[in-house]
Amino acid sequence: MYCEICGRPIEGEPVPVEVDKAVLYVCRSCAARYGKKVFSQVPQQRRAPPPRPRPAPAPRPPPVEVELVENYGEVIRRARENLGLARETLAVMLGIKETILRRIEAGQLQPDISLAKKLEKTLGVKLLVEAQDEGGVKGGGGVERGLTLGEVAEIREDGEE
Numbered sequence: 001m002y003c004e005i006c007g008r009p010i011e012g013e014p015v016p017v018e019v020d021k022a023v024l025y026v027c028r029s030c031a032a033r034y035g036k037k038v039f040s041q042v043p044q045q046r047r048a049p050p051p052r053p054r055p056a057p058a059p060r061p062p063p064v065e066v067e068l069v070e071n072y073g074e075v076i077r078r079a080r081e082n083l084g085l086a087r088e089t090l091a092v093m094l095g096i097k098e099t100i101l102r103r104i105e106a107g108q109l110q111p112d113i114s115l116a117k118k119l120e121k122t123l124g125v126k127l128l129v130e131a132q133d134e135g136g137v138k139g140g141g142g143v144e145r146g147l148t149l150g151e152v153a154e155i156r157e158d159g160e161e
Contacts, residue, residue, distance in 0.1 A: 003027040005034060065131035068116060072127050073107035079123035080105075094118050 001010045004024040014025035017035035024035070031037060069075060080090050087105070091098040094115065103109040111119060116127045 001025065003030055005030040066113065066128040067131045068110055069127055069129055071107075072110070072116075073105045075125050075127060076101075076119055076123065077105040079125045083123065090122070093122055 001014055002008065003010055003014070003026045005019075005026045006029075008027060010025075010027045012028070015028060015031035016023055016025055016038045017031050018024075018038045019035035023038055026034070080087065085093075087101055088098045091101045094101070096115065100109065104111050111127075113128070119125070120127050
């Protein structure tokens with residue numbers, strides 16, 4: 001341990017003294033010159049408690065692919081009208097511009113997932129459904145494959161022109 005006043009290594013026990021309302025642990029020569037002795041007990045080594053192990057995070061389920069229902073604009077417009085809300089009022093409730101809501105209701109603009117969820121909650125309708133593959137199978141089980149070179153190019157035998 002080192003003296004907190006002069007910085008020299010302390011031989012033997014450090015002496016606690018009070019200097020300007022702060023307790024310092026000093027060598028015997030600094031204790032005789034500075035401050036007043038506070039108590040005779042030497043503090044235990046100051047250590048931070050050992051860190052607690054963090055619990056393992058719970059496994060998250062794979063994200064579910066969702067898509068908008070086919071007639072989302074009509075569903076939103078009917079629900080808004082059934083609730084007696086003006087387009088401007090609903091737009092303010094959702095925190096969007098009225099023109100955005102008008103375009104969504106007309107089917108010209110698809111709302112993003114977060115806005116679709118807000119619309120579902122505010123209007124009490126179902127706009128997002130689990131995505132389906134072309135074969136009608138739920139979820140994204142397979143990898144979507146693009147065209148191959150053989151499907152695009154016309155392959156000729158040697159000697160053909």
